[in-house]
Amino acid sequence: MWTDFKRIVRTGFVHFIRNGIVSIAPILIMTVTLFVVGSLIFMNALLDTTLEQIQNRVDVNIYFNSAADDGDVLAIKNSLDALAEVASVEYVSREQARDDFRERHKDDYLALQALEELDENPFPAALNVRAKETSQYESIARFLESRNALSTGGEIIIDKINYYQNKTVIDRLTKVINGAEKLGFAVTAVMALISVVIVFNTILLTIYVSREEISVMNLVGATPRYIRGPFIIEGMLYGIIASIIVMIFFYPATNWLGAITEEFFGGANIFDYYIGNFGRILGIITGSGILLGTLSSVLAVAKYLHR
Amino acid sequence: MIHFDNISKIYRNNTPVLKDINFSIDRGEFISIVGHSGAGKTTLLKILLAEERPTDGDVFFDSVRIHHLPRSEMVRFRQRVGTIFQDFRLLSNKTAYENIAFAMEAAGRTDDEIETDVPNVLELVDLGEQMWSFPHELSGGEKQRVAIARAIVNQPDVIIADEPTGNLDPINTYEIVQILKKINDLGATVMLTTHNKGVVDSIGRRVITMERGKIIRDDQKGKYAL
Numbered sequence: 001m002w003t004d005f006k007r008i009v010r011t012g013f014v015h016f017i018r019n020g021i022v023s024i025a026p027i028l029i030m031t032v033t034l035f036v037v038g039s040l041i042f043m044n045a046l047l048d049t050t051l052e053q054i055q056n057r058v059d060v061n062i063y064f065n066s067a068a069d070d071g072d073v074l075a076i077k078n079s080l081d082a083l084a085e086v087a088s089v090e091y092v093s094r095e096q097a098r099d100d101f102r103e104r105h106k107d108d109y110l111a112l113q114a115l116e117e118l119d120e121n122p123f124p125a126a127l128n129v130r131a132k133e134t135s136q137y138e139s140i141a142r143f144l145e146s147r148n149a150l151s152t153g154g155e156i157i158i159d160k161i162n163y164y165q166n167k168t169v170i171d172r173l174t175k176v177i178n179g180a181e182k183l184g185f186a187v188t189a190v191m192a193l194i195s196v197v198i199v200f201n202t203i204l205l206t207i208y209v210s211r212e213e214i215s216v217m218n219l220v221g222a223t224p225r226y227i228r229g230p231f232i233i234e235g236m237l238y239g240i241i242a243s244i245i246v247m248i249f250f251y252p253a254t255n256w257l258g259a260i261t262e263e264f265f266g267g268a269n270i271f272d273y274y275i276g277n278f279g280r281i282l283g284i285i286t287g288s289g290i291l292l293g294t295l296s297s298v299l300a301v302a303k304y305l306h307r
Numbered sequence: 308m309i310h311f312d313n314i315s316k317i318y319r320n321n322t323p324v325l326k327d328i329n330f331s332i333d334r335g336e337f338i339s340i341v342g343h344s345g346a347g348k349t350t351l352l353k354i355l356l357a358e359e360r361p362t363d364g365d366v367f368f369d370s371v372r373i374h375h376l377p378r379s380e381m382v383r384f385r386q387r388v389g390t391i392f393q394d395f396r397l398l399s400n401k402t403a404y405e406n407i408a409f410a411m412e413a414a415g416r417t418d419d420e421i422e423t424d425v426p427n428v429l430e431l432v433d434l435g436e437q438m439w440s441f442p443h444e445l446s447g448g449e450k451q452r453v454a455i456a457r458a459i460v461n462q463p464d465v466i467i468a469d470e471p472t473g474n475l476d477p478i479n480t481y482e483i484v485q486i487l488k489k490i491n492d493l494g495a496t497v498m499l500t501t502h503n504k505g506v507v508d509s510i511g512r513r514v515i516t517m518e519r520g521k522i523i524r525d526d527q528k529g530k531y532a533l
Binding site for chain 2: 223
């Protein structure tokens with residue numbers, strides 16, 4: 001068994017080297033295919049980062065009236081924190097709200113003077129709630145409307161929830177995000193399918209040249225495993241070499257595009273993503289190459305491996 | 308040892324190639340099958356090698372119906388049969404040594420056996436010097452001798468030679484026939500198809516003559532009679 005395995009691997013390597021120019025076509029096609037796979041990974045990463053940034057800009061603000069003390073507000077904060085849909089809850093005290101106003105209007109003398117003339121702090125305490133998904137804001141708003149959330153000791157302490165003012169924008173954004181994710185998946189699936197068909201046909205053509213060889217192997221009594229093995233090794237080698245070429249190519253390409261994507265996609269640097277996820281990208285590209293080469297070889301040899 | 312039992316072969320376009328073929332071959336026989344092109348000689352050999360299935364009838368090899376063998380048994384059956392073809396059918400990307408070693412590897416022989424037997428069998432067919440040559444670097448006669456070495460290296464029970472001298476000059480033809488006779492003398496059954504009168508007459512053994520898919524003569528010590 002081990003001897004057979006060694007012989008199959010050795011024969012696969014020898015075939016690959018001796019095939020010379022014949023090996024170039026499948027390697028080139030597979031390089032293009034893996035380049036498409038890699039590009040889809042980067043596009044998905046950019047899409048995810050962009051959508052995440054948009055999602056992070058959306059939140060719901062709960063403004064409390066003057067009857068609410070810190071304990072009431074923190075009790076609601078804790079109950080919101082316990083919700084599965086909630087990503088974060090930020091508490092802004094009345095003092096903090098006033099300080100923020102001062103900071104924002106530090107160059108606006110009139111606004112600051114107006115604030116100083118008031119007897120008491122006019123700013124309400126607030127909670128800024130961020131959901132994990134934009135579609136979850138509605139259920140959070142419903143939770144806040146419930147009696148337990150709105151009152152403490154029977155008294156209404158929430159003055160305003162701005163979800164309903166932002167509802168149209170949030171709903172539209174939810175649709176855009178869902179649509180973009182579905183489109184991204186569909187494009188990835190279609191491109192991957194086209195790539196598989198092209199690679200399969202190229203390897204089929206390469207093995208077509210060897211159909212006489214396969215019939216001779218059959219005649220000298222080689223087992224199907226022994227006939228198929230070296231072709232599978234060749235297919236794997238196509239995938240490995242193509243993935244090395246693609247990974248090398250992505251280094252200068254993402255380096256060049258990094259600054260452009262950072263500016264265009266608001267902070268998403270594709271080169272940083274490439275370096276930060278090198279192991280994962282290498283794994284996906286090489287794995288796809290090996291899988292594609294192996295599968296195509298198995299199917300192509302099966303076409304000529306009859307009795 | 309081998310028995311063709313009422314073998315008929317009709318291709319999809321309804322062309323009959325073989326009609327009611329019945330004959331047996333004993334162990335150690337040297338049998339020549341002669342006939343014009345299209346007589347059905349090659350189809351008969353393809354059926355024996357299970358490259359094609361008969362439309363009717365069975366081929367028995369040591370009382371086993373070869374077309375009913377499971378795949379694993381078929382592999383073992385083919386290892387008991389050595390084949391030689393007019394077009395040599397060598398693996399073009401392997402050297403003479405590797406072509407022969409491949410047949411041994413396929414039969415599950417060890418590396419030590421391969422390292423010993425391949426040079427020996429190449430010496431036997433007088434090709435010791437060309438051991439590391441690729442097929443395109445060899446002459447027609449040399450290629451055929453590599454094919455013979457590959458066919459005999461696993462010491463098969465039967466050698467099937469389909470027009471082995473068809474592409475060779477008279478000198479190489481003579482040498483190949485001498486090698487086949489030597490193999491037969493060592494105990495292997497040899498089944499040869501040819502339409503070379505000189506070859507058949509020089510062998511002087513059993514001759515089956517075919518015409519339009521039928522056997523018209525079966526002579527134990529025959530001559531070419533077409």
